[in-house]
Amino acid sequence: MNEFILVIATIVLAPIVGGLLFGIDRRITARLQGRFGPPILQPFYDVLKLWGKETIAVSKMQFVWIYCYMILMIASLLCLVLQADALVLVFLLGFAGVSLVLGGFSTKSPYSHFGANRELLQILAYEPVLLLLAIGLYAKNGTFMISAIISREEPMLFSLWPLFIALLYVLTIKMRKSPFDISTSHHAHQEIVKGITTEFSGPFLAIYEVAEWYEIVLVLGIIALFWANPLWVGLLIAFGAFLLELVIDNIAARMTAGWMVRLSWSVGLILGIANIVYLYIRRG
């Protein structure tokens, strides 16, 4: 019964937290750029407006995938909240990404395809880091269960800091911030228009936005795991990471997808692999 309440609470509260974070993001970014910025609640107004629009689409299949995106994202978040298997969490998150990509592919639109192909490269960039993180958890705890992390006294940050650094750029990719706002962007860029979300409109775009809210909560939640006892330290670290991303976004230029994959598969994987090998050797 407790778990049931937790599930409902997560489904209801996570988008509120996520939406607020997005509001804060817009406000801070605006201040950094010398603008005043919208009200904190602006993301909610946007989504409500989109929700009231007509259901117009460019393909009959598109909407199925965008639903999948949101549902898999929620499922993935539930895995975190219910302290389930970290591998399952990563798989579900990956497939949420795949659903979005397929949504982008499911119409003959040049800009949507640009975005979808690049989103796929983003998955290629972050998925191995997340899977390595899961293996790192196993190396540390002897199980993939997130519950084992929660019950640990010593924070994971001390032994898994290389993976933590790798996770920080996964956060950048996931938040679609510079230098990784590659498949779509918070600002309209000429060559991709709005990238993968170009062809989503009305309620379908609203669903996409809500899924993004869930996603930010999920990724920050994973970061918080690095200091799970007491959890408020972890949450502070996560919020710090969030603010760091905003700064990086405003000082970094947008890079290419190829550069992102190369960076991730060199620096990110080396950090992750070195971390795991070290833990393996130390455990004997």
Add this chain to the structure above:
Amino acid sequence: MTDWMMAIAILLPVVSGILILVVRNYFARGVIVVLTAIALIANSLLFAAKGPLTYTPPPGFDWATLIAVLDYAILITYLIIGFKYRNWLVVIFSATQFLPLLYFEFVMKAHAHPEPAFFVDHLAIVMTLIISIIGSLICIYAIRYMRDHEEHLHLTKSRQSRFLFWLVIFLGAMNALIFSNNLYWMYFFWEVTTLCCFMLISHDKTKIAIENAARALWMNATGGTAFILAIIYLYSTQGGSAGLSIQNILSGHVHGAAMLLPVALLCYTGCTKAAQMPFQSWLLGAMVAPTPVSALLHSSTMVKAGVYMVLRFAPAYAGTYLSSAIAIVGAFTFFGASALAISQTTGKRVLAYSTIANLGLIIACAGINTPLSIAAAILLIIFHAISKGLLFMCAGAIEHQIWSREIEDMEGLAAKAPLITLITAVGMLSMFMPPFGMLLGKWVALEAAYKVPLAAIFFVLASTLTIVFWTKWLGRLLEVVPKLGWPLEKLSPSYSVPLWTMFIAVFVVGFGIGPIYHSFISSATGNVISGVNAIVASNWSDIVLASTGLKGGATVLGSFPVWTLYIILGIALLLPMLFFGLRPTQLRQVYLCGEQSGGVDTDEWLAEADVKTRFILGGYYFQGTVGEKAMNPWVNTVAILLLAVMIGCGVIIR
């Protein structure tokens, strides 16, 4: 009863094959194939119901001599093939089998008849279910496929009988192979499958078909050579005939310092047949054959014999360096083949690389050699057989719709052939998406992989690459212009029955994994690990569960908490309901910067000087990074080194 069951499993395909060869009428031939299929399926279910058994053919007929004679006949056929097509590699590697065999029979005067001749444990039952059910469905599919195929080629003289003959015989040989306890007999059936494979690949008799078939032949003949050397070694060091009983090898009766080398050789043999790197080129070459061949080779026969071999001998190399080496060999293939799959522009080659990758994963699981990883290997064998069988049949059906195998030509297939696209999409998703089985297998594999960290890292990289190449291809199929109304295409029953059966099977087996695990996989895992006589090991599921340190409340597959599965199941159930939710009410054109030339059903835009131009979208293939030219040299080098290390580990005793 047992007599009949064994006869139907092994000899019936041979009899039906000969009948098919004689009967020249399309419908009569079809009826024979369908009846054989039904008999085989029923028989395999009977095996499943009856449980493990051992069997030795009753005295009265000299099977041993027959097999010996046929052994020579097959090797002489190889030699003839080699000389006929002037392929010296075939000649060399047939000779390297022929001479040791002569030595074994006439110099050593070997008398290789360990009893029982056959033993059917749970693993063999799982295998025979796959071979008989999926293999038979593919044979049914082939009835119509081959007719279309020949019509397209405008052949004057039909060669369908010959094709179906080899196809059906293949099933019998596979059944016999997995039932064998006598290693010497297993060798014979092993060679029969190699021969069937050659005949089927070379079926179209084009230059490239014969070349590729010959490549398959010599590569598998190197495996056969290792096989016969292992037999001679075992026979001479492990006390003659008894040393050739698989049960004895596994139960440690003949275990000794010298055991590891023959086991390493047998694993090498398994790797050749399972097309592990650097032998992947034979399976890729096999793509020139008509699609039912690919479906059969990839799902239920041939390559599955390779992984069966490695899996079967898992207890014989448990806890050795050899075991870790096998894990790394398989994991490397998983990684290399997944990367190469991204660069492929031909649908069937993507499927082939995906098969090679998954076989690598299965072999790696055998090498990791814990109860959990062995369970993963068996899960993967089952799910892969279903999904890949389905996907190849889809590939064939697509080919007969658009007469092309190129992924770029499949662009927008969802509008041209919605039914096949639906089935194909489910097939593809079942290879890597929850809640389908393959993902479950990969999940279990990853849970078990930490024991060999290098393998675990390859798993991580490879499963990411897997997502990329499947999504990329699926994306091409889905790319449609926003047109209303897609007419459904018509499918012949010979296509639709196997396709829809497998389609349903993907779901049934995916969702029914709990019961299936309890009734088959746990005991099969137990059989593999204990390696002892099948009948003893029935309580192994408990040990599997206990050894993975699960908490209370977890039931399925070791450490899997039940409700995690519920979440996934819930998603699966929710998805179809969404179709009735917020559907789009209107379709509009896509965004083309205001330069559209017409309504929703066109993909033209106004180019320079307002000329109507169709715009073209293409997929990414990254040939420069992961193309065969860029990857093959170093991938093959690493793979050869790893294989050498693997056999080297056979010499190191621990």
